[in-house]
Amino acid sequence: MENIPGIEAILKDPAGAVIGLDFDGTLSPIVPDPATAVIHPKAPAVLAELGAHVRAVAIVTGRPPATALELGPGLADVPGLVILGHYGFERWEHGRLSAPPPPPGVPRARAELPALLDSAGVVGVTVEDKGRAVAVHTRRAPDPEGALAALREPLAGLAARHGLVVEPGRMVLELRPPGMDKGHALGLFLAEREARSVLFAGDDLGDLAAFDAVRASGLPGVTVCSGSAEVTALAERADIVVDGPDGVLALLAELASAFSR
Known part of the structure; x- marks a missing residue:
């Protein structure tokens, strides 16, 4: 060392x-x-x-x-x-x-997440509310990698509509302010x-x-x-x-x- x-x-x-x-x-x-x-x-x-x-x-x-x-x-x-x-x-x-004050785009995106996840047809994912960000975890899904791939494009679109960016991680996609x-x-x-x-x-x-x-x-x-x-x-x-x-x-x-x- x-x-x-x-x-x-x-x-x-x-x-x-x-x-x-x-x-x-x-x-x-x-x-x-x-x-x-x-x-x-x-x-x-x-x-x-x-x-x-x-x-x-x-x-x-x-x-x-x-x-x-x-x-x-x-x-x-x-x-x-x-x-x-x-x-x-x-x-x-x-x-x-x-x-600073919390960004308004986060609660708006959070409110739209249930419908988005339903339309994407993924199951077993969990949503983590971080207050200033919202994260979608796929680790508990039957096919974690497949769920992650299926959600990348829809979540990118959701983030863009509300002035947010997507931060990828270990079986997680997080929407947060830029x-x-x-x-x-x-x-x-x-x-x-x-x-x-x-x-x-x-x-x-x-x-x-x-x-x-x-x-x-x-x-x-x-x-x-x-x-x-x-x-x-x-x-x-x-x-x-x-x-x-x-x-x-x-x-x-x-x-x-x-x-x-």
Whole structure:
């Protein structure tokens, strides 16, 4: 690990490092029903130890910050933790949530979803209301890949009618407002905190933008893929590939232990 320039920079100057992390598939195992997800049991303690040494620990997620906190008991106690939820549209820090007004296109698209799903003839899909976004999950469908393919075009049309964009992911298509993604959110945060190095760990296609932000920052940086058989594009771009959330937490624990030494 020490032979990777970004890791070396973080180890030499932890006080200048920002540790950025996706939530689902990175800090929390992927499950068939997103509502039943739960953070890795070791995550709060490892992040708390990291938070005592680095400039900031930031969770950058498509979920609302309140949901990440609900699914991650103990996260609120991590020193200096910032949650950039809804791809950066919402921010939780020091117990306070800040956000612009919700976009009107999301509830309109949500209201049309039942008829669209019925006309597409797909069964077994679930709709997740994220407040500022709405996600259609196909993981529980009899043919998850087939359902995903059948829904791409209809959902793209629905999104376009209401000024939204479609964010693809692991057996999910999410309709959300344009103008923000994980890369934009991470880049703004790195500049705000005057970071001197950065690590970002993710598992899904939406995390590619954050990988790009690490490269574009010009900082010593390292990208980590929480590997899975479902998404390979991230592994091809990552500096380090680990085995799911277990591997992510093992890597972060190794960093925290090095800081303590």
